[in-house]
Amino acid sequence: MKPEEYHSKDYLPRGYYPWPDLISPHAEQMGKDMEGWIDNDYTFLTEKQREKYKKMRLHMCTARMWPDLTYEQSIPCNRFMLQYVALDDQVEHSSPKEMEQMRNRCTAILRGEQPKPEENALYQHIALIRDEFRALMPAIWVERFIHYFYQSFRYGIELEYPYKKAERPPSLHLFKTIREYSVLMRPYLIFGEIESGLVLPEHIFEHIVFQKMISHMTLTVAWQNDIHSLPKEMAKGTEVFNLVFVLQQQYNLSLAEACSETFRIHNEEMAGFMTLHSEYREFGEYQEHVDQFVYYAGVGLQGVNTFYLETERYLHGGAGFAWPEKIVNEKDLL
Known part of the structure; x- marks a missing residue:
């Protein structure tokens, strides 16, 4: 299979x-709303980059993943x-030092510090997100969001760096460990608790089966x-953090073989999730909360697939x- 012959819908069609x-x-x-933010606030980006973000229509990812949010709830999401x-x-x-500074600054703002007037939209908007979530959700949920934001940045974005710098992927086992965080899904996943209005208590959220x-x-x-994302990443030529590339390197697979194996691993992962949910029904009075969490996570999974x-x-x-x-990046991100 040639790169131009690859189409993701052949593996993951709509529905x-x-x-x-x-x-x-x-x-x-x-x-x-999003176009206004891009035009008026994200001015540290070039005009070309801003136009690209508008054409991505990222608001449709929000709209498809969390379709039951009220308009007020949708704004911070x-x-x-x-x-x-x-x-x-x-x-x-x-x-790495710059990434650490960004992570620490964003986390500090989420915990209450105010952005400086000269700081760009990444920091101004994280403060708005904090205030909007605080107005909508209990403190336990806001802390959960901050924790997952920190985790994904610290153990996702930052741990990818040495492999991207060296332009070589880690082993499959290590890749899977890092990729769980570098996909950046954990802070988004809990938006389903906003939709349902059912915020899980810590002893349920931290339960080993739920985790x-x-x-x-x-x-x-x-x-x-x-x-x-494979078509975009094949074009880059130096991307290494994609399961297809990792499988190709570790097992000397063709593109078609690696894509088929990636699809198999995807299906196996989803089956593991659904099996755990169906087999473990011991959450007592919070079983309905867990079921609602799983339902909204599933709607989100379907929705982001359609968005892609x-x-x-x-x-x-x-x-x-x-x-x-x-x-x-060098001039304006920090």
């Missing part, structure tokens, strides 16, 4: 998952979609992402991606 494929009734306004995607995209040329379900869910999205099939973000050749420009 692939056993949950409804929905969209928020507020999607149009969410799009207007939609704002975070843009903030975290842009942050992840634009740290490509940042050093294992979250691990399976997160990795399912990781392998889904690797399948859909519609967005320009992962076009062949990388034409739809807002590639980081080194001068912008």
Whole structure:
């Protein structure tokens, strides 16, 4: 198989998952909001990058993953979609020290510090996200969100760096460990608790079975992402953090063989998640809460798959991606 012959819909077509494929009734306004943020606040990006982000229509990812949010609830979720995607995209040329500074600063703002007037939209918007979530959700949930943000940045974005720098992937086993965090799904996953209004108490959330379900869910999205983002990453030529590339290197597979194995691993991951949920029904009075969490996670999985099939973000050749420009990162990100 030649790279140009690859199409992710051949593996993950629309409606692939056993949950409804929905969209928020507020999607149009969410799009207007995001375009306004990009034009008026994300001015540290170049005009070309801003146009790319607008064409990605990232608000549709929010609208499809969490379709039952009220408009008020959707605002911080939609704002975070843009903030975290842009942050992840634009740290490509940042050093480990710069990444650490960004992580510490974002976390400090989430915990209450105020951004300085000269700090860019990544910091101004994380403060708005904090305040909006605090107005909507209990303290236990806000702390959960901050913890997952920190985890994903510290053990996802930052741990990828040496392998990207060396342009060589880690072993499959280590890759799977890091990819669970570098897909950045954990802070997004708990948005389902906003939709349902059922916030899990810590003793349920930290239960080993529930945490294992979250691990399976997160990795399912990781392998889904690797399948859909492959055309963009093949174009880059130096990307190593994709399951297809890891499998090719470790087992000397062709592109077609590695894609088939990636799809198998994806299905195995999802089956593990669904099996745990169906077999372990010992959450007592909180079983309904867990079931609702799983339902909204499933809707999110279905929704992000549809988004991948519609967005320009992962076009062949990388034409739809807002590639980081080194001068912008060095001058303006910190």
